[in-house]
Amino acid sequence: MxxxxxxxxxxxxxxxxxxxxxxxxxxxxxxxxxxxxxxxxxxxxxxxxxxxxxxxxxxxxxxxxxxxxxxxxxxxxxxxxxxxxxxxxxxxxxxxxxxxPPCCWTKLGELEGPLEESNMEDVEDEGHEGDSQVLLGQVERRNGQRGAWRKPQIWALLEEPFSSQWALCLAIISLLFNIGLIVLLCEETRGFLHHINDTTTGIHPANVLPITEYQTMPYLLYLELVIIIWFTAEFALRLTVCPDKKRFPRKPLNWVDFLSLFPVYIQLFVRSSSYTEHNLAVWLDFFRLLYILKLLKVFRLVETPLMLRVLPYMFRSLLRETLVLMTILVFEIIFLGVLFYYVERFEDLPSCLWWAVVTLTTVGYGDIHPISPLGQAVATCTALCGVMTIILPIPILSIKFKGYYDAAVVKEKMKRRKEPTS
Missing domain, CATH: 3.30.710.10 (Potassium Channel Kv1.1; Chain A)
Known part of the structure; x- marks a missing residue:
């Protein structure tokens, strides 16, 4: 030089x-x-x-x-x-x-949330807007086919409540039917809406065993049938006009809609046998719980709060920490449950494991409790371990949620600024 x-x-x-x-x-x-x-x-x-x-x-x-x-x-x-x-x-x-140095790694960590969220908006809009784009592409390729042009309109009518007044009316009707299913589910549990069948069984007149069976009032079942017929037609139509048949079964709510159709039809089919199969009744009632999950579709009628949209991404990023926490919790349940069993000598080990779960989660039903001083000492350690295990993840959740929420707020502001110019 x-x-x-x-x-x-x-x-x-x-x-x-x-x-x-x-x-x-x-x-x-x-x-x-x-x-x-x-x-x-x-x-x-x-x-x-x-x-x-x-x-x-x-x-x-x-x-x-x-x-x-x-x-x-x-x-x-x-x-x-x-x-x-x-x-x-x-x-x-x-x-x-x-x-x-560590101080700067902390700064970079605060900036890492927005970077992780860079694709959040795309992921949210991908499923909803992607179906319409795929459907339009299919219509262009099959433009000569009869009736192909109606599918986008029908799909928008069923899946986009704010695309037209008719779509909004259909969404409101479906919501009212969903609420009706929940009301019927509650009413079927009330005693005065059941009628009783008293039957007897035995091999000798002197040895008679009375059996009492409860059956749902028929009109409740028929009201439920009317609502389910509506949802059956809606589900069949959505499946028919769905732009991407492979993507349709990937959505959990579609499975909820599908499985919730069976209880009424099965109950009507076996009604001739007086609904005597107890295990079948339990399974049908279990599937009726899906009626509650159908209420999640109410979010189609309102804008999903930003807080709820952020939560799935936050929990996905905390998957490893959650697995570690669950591993620690399982170890505490097994170790402290076995220790409590040998100290107090209760009926069996599963009961002590149940006690450990209730105590570690700070629920404390009181159905099982220590009597000896040594057992009380073990119970004290169990309660303290449970409190520490629950408290430790709270700061991590708060920090992660704040980072994701701040990034989502920034994206919303950027999106609104771009809308007038687009």
């Missing part, structure tokens, strides 16, 4: 001049700045002999942190710097990211 000073090197970063000593740049061999001190640097880099400076079309603000690292040996990230931009700058100057 005969043209420049033997002691100093001048760098021009986007019009901002930086001047430093050659010895400063040699502090970290193998990096790009250190290579500026080599004899072939004038040919390898953009060097201006007139101004005697190296030119780089890079960010001067971020380069200031890099140059400060060469001067002091401490690398720091600006509080307002974008993580991806800062990582790209360090990669350009061949400075390892591992040189950052």
């Amino acid at each position: 005969e043209e420049g000073s033997p002691e100093k090197i001048v760098l021009n970063l986007g019009g901002v001049r930086f001047e430093t000593y050659r010895s400063t740049l040699t502090a970290f061999p193998g990096t790009k700045l250190c290579s500026l001190t080599e004899p072939q640097a004038l040919e390898n880099f953009d060097y201006d002999p007139r101004t005697k400076e190296f030119f780089f079309d890079r960010s001067a603000r971020l380069f200031g942190q890099v140059l400060s690292y060469y001067r002091s040996g401490h690398l720091h990230c600006p509080a307002d710097a974008c993580r991806s931009a800062f990582e790209e700058e360090l990669a350009f100057w061949e400075v390892p990211l591992g040189q950052l």
Whole structure:
């Protein structure tokens, strides 16, 4: 470098001049700045002999942190710097990211949430808008087929409540029918709406065993049948006009709609046998619980709160932590339950494991409780372990939720600003 000073090197970063000593740049061999001190640097880099400076079309603000690292040996990230931009700058100057101190890793961690959320909006809109795009593509390819043009209209009528007044009316009717199913489910549990069949059985007149059977009033079953017929027609129509048959079974609510159709039809089919099969009745009542899940479709009529849209992504990011927490909880249940069994000598080990679950979760039914002083000491340790196990994840949940929620708020603001210009 005969043209420049033997002691100093001048760098021009986007019009901002930086001047430093050659010895400063040699502090970290193998990096790009250190290579500026080599004899072939004038040919390898953009060097201006007139101004005697190296030119780089890079960010001067971020380069200031890099140059400060060469001067002091401490690398720091600006509080307002974008993580991806800062990582790209360090990669350009061949400075390892591992040189950052813990304080700056905390800053980068706060910025990591928005980066993780960068695809959140796309994922949310992919399923809903993707179906319409696929359907339109199918219509274009089958434009000559009779009736193909009606499918987008029918699909919008069933799946997009705000696409037209008719679609909104259908959505409200379906919601009212859903509420009607819940009301019927509640009414069927009330005693005065059942009639009693008293039958007797026995092999001898002197040995008679009375059996009492409860049957639902017929009109309740028929009301339920009317509502289910509506949902059957709706489900069949949605399946027929669905733009992507492969994607249709991937949605959990579609399975809820499908399985909730069976209880009434099966009950009507076996009604001739007086509904005597107890196990079948239990299974039918279990499937009737799906009526409650059908109420989740109410979110189609209102804008889903941002908080609820953020929760799935937060829980997905905490999957590993959740598995670790559940592993710890299972270990505590087994260890403390077995310890409690040998201390108190209760009936059996499963009862003690049940006691451990109730105590660790701070529920405390009181059906099983320690009597001896040693058992009370074990119970105290169990309660404290349960409190600590439950308290520890709360800060992690709060931090994660705040990061995801802030990122979602930023995306909503960006989306609203783009809408007028689009």
